[in-house]
Amino acid sequence: MISGFDRYFQIAPCFRDEDARADRSPGEFYQLDVEMSFVEQEDVFRPIEQLMTELFEEFGNGRHVTSPFPRIPFHEAMLKYGSDKPDLRARLELVDITDIFEGSEFKAFAGKHVRALPVPDVSAQPRKFFDQLGDFAVSQGAKGLAWVRVGEDGSLTGPIAKFLTEENVAELTKRLALAPGHAVFFGAGEFDEVSKIMGAVRVEAAKRAGHFEENVFRFCWIVDFPMFEKDEETGRIDFSHNPFSMPQGGMEALETQDPLDILAWQYDIVCNGVELSSGAIRNHEPDIMLKAFEIAGYDRETTEREFAGMLRAFRFGAPPHGGIAPGVDRIVMLLADEPNIRETIAFPLNGNAQDLMMGAPTELDESRLKELHLSVRKPQPK
Secondary structure (H helix, E strand, O other), X not given: OOOOOOEEEEEEEEEEOOOOEOOEXXXXXXXXXXXXXXXXXXXXXXXXXHHHHHHHHXXXXXXXXXXXXXXXXXXXXXXXXXXXXXXXXXXOOOEEOHHHHOOOOOOOXXXXXXXXXXXXXXXXXXXXXXXXXXXXXXXXXXXXXXXXXXXXXXXXXXXXXHHXXXXXXXXXXXXXXXXXXXXEEEEXXXXXXXXXXXXXXXXXXXXXXXXXXXXXXXXXXXXOXXXXXXXXXXXXXXEOOOOOEOEOOHHHHHHHOOHHHOEEOEEEEEEOOEEEEEEEEEOOOHHHHHHHHHHOOOOHHHHHHXXXXXXXXXXXXXXXXXXXXXXXXXXXXXXXOOOOHHHHOOOOOOOOOOEOOOOEOOOOOHHHHHHOOOOOOOOOOO
């Protein structure tokens, strides 16, 4: 964009130094890289949404594609779904009920972030249903899974029912729109911990209770990511997503707002619980970039040194620009209905990022290292 291109796209091979997981292969991956000048967020959304809709309609074997894609703010996604890559095929939502138990004498919930998952139509489910869902929650890191059932008379029964006051019951019934045959599952703890655990429980409960939609591609945009976050170990402010994104509100926001309240022009495409793409409206203003890095603990000298080429180019004049880069391998994974991305790659690396067919990586001869002015330091045995 700085060199004068109005727009471009490329299918680009990229390299990733990250651990493998079901939707992420170590080493190399491919993305459809799209960048455009003089655009705002909606200008990026329109063509990409049309592209993804048509692509999945043509190659999705007749599965329904939900379009247009809903826009879900990051914080709302974490509250309702426990994840910034929600699987919308699960037709259940979490509800923040922390305020109901403020000052409560019920120690399991008092002073903690509390999330409820109401599940309708479980009156026919045996006790085994609740026990197995509790075991699943434990496998996700929970100490247990509290729950209650709603009886025909509207009363609540279950392991924690005796700890709920009449006011608690009345407020839960109203807030969660409870009716006979419902069950409610509860998680309590730190915000991030509860989100992770209850987000997984939400999907599992939907599958087990018949509230999960099959044969559909449910897309959404996740928007309004926080620009900064606080490191739990050090307490310092750091970038939360993409340091080169434009903060919403520009320089004024950086100078006047609490850093943890600043949102960024960042967005993700999510489909069926898989993050297909990340993108952003880029920060093209040197002064705004320097200020953002200053908030994250980088002094001006360090930022000027580490990103000299980018800042120099911006000072020659860069248009406002933005883009996105959907992952090709993950698109193929969803279209092929494969749960593991390794099944869509011709010669996947193993979990240690080794190519067993090619015998790579391997050690280089000393002469080759000298040509490149490189040396290898091997750790000394303790």
